[in-house]
Amino acid sequence: MSETGRPAHVAGIRYPQRVRLVVARCSVDYAGRLSAHLPLATRLLVLKADGSVLVHSDGGSYKPLNWMSPPCTLTVSEPDEAQTDAGAQQIWTVTHTKTSDRLIVSVHEVLHDSQHELGVDPGLQKDGVEAHLQKLLAEQIHRLGEGHTLVRREYMTAIGPVDILARDSDGHSVAVELKRRGDIDGVEQLTRYLELMNRDPLLAPVAGVFAAQEIKPQARTLAEDRGIRCVVLDYDEMRGIDDSLSRLF
Amino acid sequence: MSETGRPAHVAGIRYPQRVRLVVARCSVDYAGRLSAHLPLATRLLVLKADGSVLVHSDGGSYKPLNWMSPPCTLTVSEPDEAQTDAGAQQIWTVTHTKTSDRLIVSVHEVLHDSQHELGVDPGLQKDGVEAHLQKLLAEQIHRLGEGHTLVRREYMTAIGPVDILARDSDGHSVAVELKRRGDIDGVEQLTRYLELMNRDPLLAPVAGVFAAQEIKPQARTLAEDRGIRCVVLDYDEMRGIDDSLSRLF
């Protein structure tokens, strides 16, 4: 109960990682990059082995009401007189190791307290992010328009890599900016690439294509105003074709 | 154990909100906006009253390894033959109510299972960051340079509000884009405002100031290349002055 944060390594000995689950009536204060306060209520407190703390309510998204990110340490202390009068039984102070961020939990009543050994997690395997979309579009470059050919993915320029460089049926260069969701940011990014590339006589004229699964109206307006063509990609359809291709082998 | 998700309202009766904590050896698959897989390992599963599920490891940040956001429902089913052979005891399927997103948890061994009544949370009270920085800069407008005067905060234009509009010592307009961290995005945003405002004969010429607690090198280069002045703000110093002022009252 009065145990503090459990570092994974102490004096060279590797202790098993443990997560501690506490359900308690508590109030919470955070002082760091901002100040925040949570009034007294019953909440779930998750204390991870690296010292990090999550304060969750029963609802909302995956984001805790409040938290402290690692590296940090938890110390438990007795409440002072004022805190005792307010009903606090324990004060948990979570201090960030590098910054001066602080999370203070005033624990009024502990309703549950248990520890569980989880071990190290093998981690998440992802599929279907922008990288995958880029691979698919490179394989299905005709989606940019008839007669298009791939020059290369991640074409390097002085200000960063262009997602895809292609040529249209006339042999002119086409720079493609690819997004999962097409926002104004992406149009600005492509615009910077186009400005730079069109100064290169070996490449110019370079046309721009803004390709995304979904293009926001404002982004489309800005793009078309700048002569950038917009292409909406159907990920499922592209993946479907990719799967069918895979099945041939 | 075999209980499914508990909606907060059933047949007009309001049930108490409950959070369920499960520690289990499990593998997890997500199919929705992307595909993701978590190999078999021991993890913390948090099931909230709104049906949402968080899959946490003992470490990392506040973000779960995987999750399903509300509104969604959890159903528990028996594993099929292949799943039983793989060692699964139960299959939890979490389905999003509006999209077709799906989270499937293959539960191999339950190590802990408890439920806790939390009630409705009063919610977080926040104070700080960009709003505060904007208020401080409006009060300390001299930080833009000698002789500057405030016109107004959140000066509305056709494409959105400019954080601060001021005048310099010559009476010329100054548009200020304020950020906690000064990134290229912020420079682009300010550039769009300046283009628009400089078309307005009542305002033009409008100078630009990019003000932030921290300005990234690339952002500074881009800003200065466009004739936008960069001002680094010391939040603690500004807050200190603000506090001293407050103490006078």
Add this chain to the structure above:
DNA sequence: GTCTAGATATCGCTT
């Protein structure tokens, strides 16, 4: 290490 771009972002506010 630092820095940059992407994200199943989430959250809140305004139109």
Add this chain to the structure above:
DNA sequence: AAGCGATGTCTAGAC
């Protein structure tokens, strides 16, 4: 309802 900006963003990859 939909769009947009901010976030204590977090995270992974590049340099």
